[in-house]
Amino acid sequence: MEKENLVDILQQHPFLLGLSDEHMQTLVGCASNVRFNEGAYVIREGELANSFYLIRTGRVALEMDMPGRAGLRIQTTGAGEILGWSWLISPYRWHFNGIAVADTRAIALDGECLRRKCEEDPVFGYDLLKRLAQVMERRLEATRLQLLDLYGTTASGVGA
């Protein structure tokens, strides 16, 4: 895909809204267009985490391997969202499986390339980290809510 087209796609992704032209040029050098058919593994638990995905269309389920039983799906990430931050955190291994539950298109950003550029340009790196931290904060909040098992205890109708 042409670099210009990739820039257009990246600029439209909510994760990158407002990213400066300079940083966009930095980022696009690490980007490639990818596609996963329904049922395909996007990431696999324990494998080297060397990609960061910006989901364009479709949906990916995060699944934990459960010894002796089927995997447990704990979260999905879809259009306009991101998948994976293990590329940023040593030892760069995926903690979950990611399985496309619908045909999925994404921009894959090479993790090693991104880390190198973050080191070379700390302003770019800080901008990227702030964006990731926002996503992490929202997901942590969501995970805490999930842990509460909200829907199991309320009575019978009035109000819930």
Place this chain on the structure above:
Amino acid sequence: MRQMSQVARSSAGDPMTPHPVMIRRIIWENDDTFTLTIDPSDEMEGYQFLPGQFNMVYVYGIGEAAISISSNPSRTGTLDHTIHRVGTVTTALAQKKRGDMIGLRGPYGSSWPIDIARGKDVCIVSGGIGLAPLRPVIYTLLAERAAYGRIIVLYGGRSPLDLLYRVELEKWANEHNIEVLVTVDRGDSSWKGHIGVVTALFSYIKLDARATVAYVCGPEIMMKYTLNELDRRGLAPDQVYLSMERNMKCAIGICGHCQFGPTFICKEGPVYPLPRVRALLDRKEL
């Protein structure tokens, strides 16, 4: 906004005396939630309710529980109550069969203000059994579908098997131009839908903040986080309504069991405009 319906009080005029009604049907929605369809008695002729109102349902010899009415308000002849089996009364109700008699009094409480949504978009956010009091809203909107803009239903459940009204959810989406987004807390490999809390679904919709009315019902903490999302998207508090739950006993504002700050939920609620209860939601131990 509070609109008390008048009808199904006791024929003797005692608001605490339930009418005997017959169970026509029980449909299990999931392992611990069922929809009870009843035939109103002759004494209840002319019974009407508004979306969001509730009845007190009485199991003779056991006790009463406040249950939202989950059927279509324009449909006369039967009443649905979707009930989560969690306590003594609801467990006793779960053991009832077609033809059994139970007691009923109501309807009580305030209703969702649907007229204010005319010409606007409607965003319905619900979790778990919270979809039950909102189902009459959806029926009412569908009766005049063209009078409203987008209708968005965001619904969260514990697991795919716990979701209520799955057939209707699909029908609303496929046949009635409703944007239905469903999510569950955890799923298995057969579930292709969203997994995560209901507030995460806001990532997939765009709201016109100035032209959207939101109706929210679910566990209180879910509603608090939902209100944060609506606030982030610019909805003014007076465009947001929510349904509160507290332990109801008399349902007529006498006993005080359902007191919520300065209000009694059975009388002024369960449906409130957000500005009325916003400060109370953040108060501890209320």
